[in-house]
Amino acid sequence: MRLATRILLAALLGTVAGRPAWAEPAPAPAAPQPPAGPQATAPQAPPVLPLMRVVPKGEARSIGFFAALFPDCSSQGPIVVRLLAPPKHGTVSFSEADSFPRYAAGSPLAACNAKRVPGLKMVYESEEGFEGLDTYRIFLINPDGTGFESEVKVSVR
Secondary structure, eight states: OOHHHHHHHHHHHTEETTEETTOOOOOOOOOOOOOOOOOOOOOOOOOEEEEEEEEOTTOOEEEEEEOOBOTTSOBOOOOEEEEEEOOSSEEEEEEEEEEOOOOOTTSTTGGGGGSOEEEEEEEEEEOTTOOEEEEEEEEEEOTTSOEEEEEEEEEEO
8 A cells, every 4th residue: 555545544534643633733842941949848946845843832943044155155145035824823033143054064065064154044933832733835035046945844842
């Protein structure tokens, strides 16, 4: 069979190479797209760090001291605190004070533990007659813009 006859026959039967003889031409391949950039992600919440303390009932006690220091033990600046959820069975207060930090032995700031440095003191006092577990939440903002939330649990005895 000649080629012309085959083409005519294919046109009459409706297919050439599996496609209709009068089909639209195949679409042109899509233009290459630049690689996608990094996906935007929702900002991550700052970490929540637990803090557990034991205090005698009915007595105000300093239960935390927060400082942001340079390696020479000078202050980076003030720390800001926000009370997110107050204690249910007592009060908590914050004041600027000089005290001794408690850095881990392997920390580059461990030498500062022997010096009074400026920082933020946290004092808790239970309500009269309360004995048990009290909790509250705070958010601390450091001078460099970092911050963290802390869930404070106080065992009142």
